[in-house]
Amino acid sequence: MGTEERGHSLQNLSCGYRGQASWSRPISSAAPGQLAGEGALSLDDTVEQWLPGVVSGNGNDGSLITIRQLLQHTSGIYNYTGPAEPDGPDPKPALAVLRSADEYMQHRLDHMDAEELAALAMQHKPDFDPGAQWSYSNTNYVLAGMIIERATGNHWSEEVEARILDPLGLDSTFEPGDEPELPAPHAVAYQQYEVGGPLIDVTIANHTMAGAAGSLVTTTADLARFWRALTEGSLLDPEQMAELHETVPAPAFDPIAPGTEYGLGIMWIPTSCGGGYWSHAGGTLGYSTRNAASGDGSRVLVMSLSTSTDDPEASYATVIDTFEIIDQLMCAD
Numbered sequence: 076m077g078t079e080e081r082g083h084s085l086q087n088l089s090c091g092y093r094g095q096a097s098w099s100r101p102i103s104s105a106a107p108g109q110l111a112g113e114g115a116l117s118l119d120d121t122v123e124q125w126l127p128g129v130v131s132g133n134g135n136d137g138s139l140i141t142i143r144q145l146l147q148h149t150s151g152i153y154n155y156t157g158p159a160e161p162d163g164p165d166p167k168p169a170l171a172v173l174r175s176a177d178e179y180m181q182h183r184l185d186h187m188d189a190e191e192l193a194a195l196a197m198q199h200k201p202d203f204d205p206g207a208q209w210s211y212s213n214t215n216y217v218l219a220g221m222i223i224e225r226a227t228g229n230h231w232s233e234e235v236e237a238r239i240l241d242p243l244g245l246d247s248t249f250e251p252g253d254e255p256e257l258p259a260p261h262a263v264a265y266q267q268y269e270v271g272g273p274l275i276d277v278t279i280a281n282h283t284m285a286g287a288a289g290s291l292v293t294t295t296a297d298l299a300r301f302w303r304a305l306t307e308g309s310l311l312d313p314e315q316m317a318e319l320h321e322t323v324p325a326p327a328f329d330p331i332a333p334g335t336e337y338g339l340g341i342m343w344i345p346t347s348c349g350g351g352y353w354s355h356a357g358g359t360l361g362y363s364t365r366n367a368a369s370g371d372g373s374r375v376l377v378m379s380l381s382t383s384t385d386d387p388e389a390s391y392a393t394v395i396d397t398f399e400i401i402d403q404l405m406c407a408d
Contacts (some may be wrong), residue, residue, distance in 0.1 A: 079276070080263040099291045101305055101319075102354045103216050104146045104340025106223055106234050107316040115164040116226045118143040118318060118339075122150075124220045129193055136199040142222060144205055145215040146339040147323060153199035154212040155192050161199065169195050170284055172360065176268050176275045179360070183279060186253050189286045203280045209325050209337060213288040216340075220287025231287045243304050248293040255279045257292060264361025270386045277360040289359060298366060298377045305341075306353055306372035332398055344398075348406035357385070365397045367405050376404050 112115050122130050122137035122145065130137030135152065144150040153161075159169040167174045171182040196214040204212070220231035227234050240248050242274035251257075256279055265274040282290035304310055311319060321338035322343050329335070334345040344367070345351040352374075357364040365378040378397055384390050 078320070081265070099285075099287070099289045099292065100216060101339035102235055102239055102291065102301070102340075103223075103231070103287050104221055104319060105305065105310050106231070106238055107142060107146065107219060108311050108319060108339065109238055110223070110226055111318070112312050112315050116142065116222070119145070122218060122222070126218065129190070129221070130197065132197050135197055138401075140205045143221065143318075143339070145219050145222075147209075148211050148215055148325075148337060149206050149209055149295060149323060150212065150215055151201040151203040151205050151207065151210070152212050152214045152218075153196045153202060155195040155217070163405075172277075172280060172284060174268075176266075176272075176382060179266070179268075179275065179277060179280075183277070184253075184255055184281050185284070186281055187283045187286075189217050189221050192284070192286055192288075193221070209323055209327070211327065213285070217286045218289035223287070232401075235291075238302075239310060243309070245293070247298045248291060248297045248301075250290055251282050251292050253281055253283060255281050262362075262379070265382040266361045267382075267384045267386070272385065274382065275327060280360050282359075289357060295377045295379050297377045298364070299375045302353075302366060302368040302375045302377070303372045306368040306370060306375075308372075331394055344408045346402050346406050352401075352405050354401075365401055367401045369405065374405065376401055 107116065107118065111118050115124070119141050121139045122142070125142075126137060128137075130140060140150045140152070156168055156170055156173065158166045160166075171178040171185070193214060196212070198355045202208070202212075223231040223234050235250070239245070261278070263276055264278045266277040268272050277363040282292070284290075308316055318355065319339045319341055320343075322338045325335045325342065328342075336343045340355065342354050343351050344354050348372075352367040352369055354365070354367050356366070361381055361383050363380045363383060365380075367376045368374070378401065380393070380397070384393075
């Protein structure tokens with residue numbers, strides 16, 4: 076454990092709140108899995124069936140993309156948190172709060188609707204034809220959240236709360252909406268926007284910029300409880316669990332964790348001792364999360380970090396260190 080804030084000695088607690096971003100993927104996949112089991116939708120339904128006209132323009136065609144491909148990141152849809160000009164001289168992200176400290180201060184309280192986030196992605200042509208490759212895209216899960224809402228008539232977070240959070244007693248996990256401040260206690264999040272620049276306190280932010288792709292706030296204790304329940308089979312019927320665990324290669328992770336495969340919102344990462352574990356890392360302003368769960372849920376590890384640097388070498392070294400620590404702990408007797 077580290078401390079909650081730079082310059083202070085107060086310990087960072089497992090019950091402390093954190094913005095956890097992409098760890099929401101397994102939750103956002105479990106809800107459609109349950110809906111599929113109930114017959115409310117099929118994972119092989121097209122996006123166009125549920126969201127007419129939303130995925131269109133610049134070569135995007137929702138009639139060629141299935142819900143399964145959204146959840147598995149094989150849709151080819153551009154990642155709305157990627158560069159605003161991927162082929163241009165400016166590699167800065169489209170979202171203002173991710174570009175600079177000044178823009179973070181100007182836009183940190185901005186509300187963004189899911190439709191706005193999806194529209195950002197539609198300004199770009201697809202990365203590849205649906206099903207042809209694998210590429211991580213936050214847009215996929217924004218669209219999945221919209222589909223949950225069309226299928227149920229409820230906000231995606233209400234379905235997640237009723238189907239997953241409440242049954243598991245995850246009382247410290249919630250979707251904050253437009254509330255930008257985290258409850259106490261919480262770790263302070265720091266973001267470095269340029270190499271050698273200062274660490275900026277980015278704890279206060281409107282999480283609607285992530286939507287169903289990662290707006291949930293939680294604690295490491297709740298995260299561990301969720302992973303144990305998911306891998307033990309408490310959330311999904313065997314048929315839906317099999318769908319969740321049907322993986323494809325995710326070569327983008329090979330430099331960090333060779334052999335990683337991606338299912339429906341969940342990754343399978345091999346260990347150095349043979350076998351592997353289920354996981355899904357997460358990253359947002361300042362915060363990042365690493366986690367691991369054995370296939371039977373008997374061993375679960377959650378690691379939370381609260382500083383992000385713009386130095387690619389330092390960032391890469393930190394990621395490698397965290398994966399090595401997890402590997403050691405998952406392989407330990």
